[in-house]
Amino acid sequence: MKSQEIRDRWIKFFENKKHLYVPSASLIPQNPTLLLTNAGMVPFVPYFLGQEKPPSKRAVSIQKCVRVGGKDSDLENIGKTPRHLTFFEMLGNFSFGDYFKEEVIPWSWDLLTNKDYGYGFKPEQLLVSIFEGDDKVSEDKEALDIWHKKVGIPENRILKLGRKDNFWGPPGGISGPCGPCSEIYYDSGDGSEPIEIWNLVFMQYEQFEDGSLKSLPKPNVDTGAGLERIATILQGKQTVFETDLLAPIIKKIKELDIEKSNTKLDLSVKIIADHIRCSAMLIGDGVKPSNLGRGYVLRMLIRRAARYGWLIGLKKPFLSELVSPVKDIFDKAYPQVKESEKQIAEIIETEEKAFAKTLENGLKKFNELVEKYQ
Numbered sequence: 001m002k003s004q005e006i007r008d009r010w011i012k013f014f015e016n017k018k019h020l021y022v023p024s025a026s027l028i029p030q031n032p033t034l035l036l037t038n039a040g041m042v043p044f045v046p047y048f049l050g051q052e053k054p055p056s057k058r059a060v061s062i063q064k065c066v067r068v069g070g071k072d073s074d075l076e077n078i079g080k081t082p083r084h085l086t087f088f089e090m091l092g093n094f095s096f097g098d099y100f101k102e103e104v105i106p107w108s109w110d111l112l113t114n115k116d117y118g119y120g121f122k123p124e125q126l127l128v129s130i131f132e133g134d135d136k137v138s139e140d141k142e143a144l145d146i147w148h149k150k151v152g153i154p155e156n157r158i159l160k161l162g163r164k165d166n167f168w169g170p171p172g173g174i175s176g177p178c179g180p181c182s183e184i185y186y187d188s189g190d191g192s193e194p195i196e197i198w199n200l201v202f203m204q205y206e207q208f209e210d211g212s213l214k215s216l217p218k219p220n221v222d223t224g225a226g227l228e229r230i231a232t233i234l235q236g237k238q239t240v241f242e243t244d245l246l247a248p249i250i251k252k253i254k255e256l257d258i259e260k261s262n263t264k265l266d267l268s269v270k271i272i273a274d275h276i277r278c279s280a281m282l283i284g285d286g287v288k289p290s291n292l293g294r295g296y297v298l299r300m301l302i303r304r305a306a307r308y309g310w311l312i313g314l315k316k317p318f319l320s321e322l323v324s325p326v327k328d329i330f331d332k333a334y335p336q337v338k339e340s341e342k343q344i345a346e347i348i349e350t351e352e353k354a355f356a357k358t359l360e361n362g363l364k365k366f367n368e369l370v371e372k373y374q
């Protein structure tokens with residue numbers, strides 16, 4: 001199934017259940033506790049906290065997200081695992097004080113397993129988890145019962161996990177809405193580690209800076225599923241890099257003048273593909289390279305991609321050539337990339353050249369020193 005079809009089915013499923021479709025918010029969040037939008041719920045925080053009235057009590061979205069820096073940083077995993085990315089799209093559905101576990105758990109199962117309007121996963125390939133409880137919040141018996149009795153999942157396929165895995169939020173780790181969650185994993189059955197595809201958060205608390213929790217006026221639902229991970233499975237691939245959301249960038253990199261037998265080739269190509277996708281999306285949302293905050297994240301991504309290019313023989317600026325496949329990938333979902341393609345390519349090229357200059361100067365200085373002390 002193509003990624004656009006996955007997006008369309010998601011939106012349609014929840015629209016049929018009276019959800020308002022809310023287009024992705026910018027990667028630059030309104031929320032001052034956050035550097036970058038890192039989850040689908042970020043634009044909705046004021047609704048969860050009861051500070052603002054939502055336009056609808058139910059929402060569905062596909063949110064652009066970046067996880068670099070901070071507690072959720074996935075940077076070191078990129079290219080090394082089959083499923084981590086700095087930029088990804090989070091499929092989500094939300095209840096602002098409306099429906100709760102009784103509804104959302106069976107819905108998630110229906111969407112994942114139905115062949116006609118859903119994704120057609122086989123039930124025996126799915127595992128779920130619930131929050132096992134700790135000194136602050138008790139075990140989520142309700143979720144356990146719904147998964148077992150209502151959905152019919154055998155108890156040995158329902159894992160009980162602790163705070164690290166099954167209690168989500170607040171989004172920046174400091175203060176804000178949070179709650180116990182239930183995750184759904186895909187288990188290919190070939191012995192590889194099950195892969196988390198969807199997280200259902202039962203947002204019942206507000207966390208304060210001192211770590212204390214207070215119950216929210218009404219319980220909410222915040223779910224998030226990884227588009228690239230679902231695409232990997234439904235497209236019969238081993239890694240996110242082989243899906244239609246990244247493969248065209250990889251293909252383009254491989255057409256460049258790279259050292260084909262370099263031992264770092266596979267890792268470098270994946271890192272470059274990930275970082276250029278993320279950089280293009282950040283610039284598309286108005287981020288500029290700088291030495292501070294999100295501008296620094298962008299600068300670091302561009303320079304890191306350039307460095308991995310250098311490692312595999314790409315000694316001249318090449319990154320701006322990769323903006324075109326990024327634009328094509330997001331043609332339908334984010335047409336704004338196309339509108340700012342030229343500007344994105346220019347900013348990337350300027351940054352890459354500045355970095356090359358820094359490297360060159362450093363190398364010159366190094367050689368001078370070597371000569372002096374010989």
Ligand code: SER
Binds near residue numbers: 092201
């Ligand atoms: N906020 C939760 C997450 O990021 C679910 O959307 O996993």
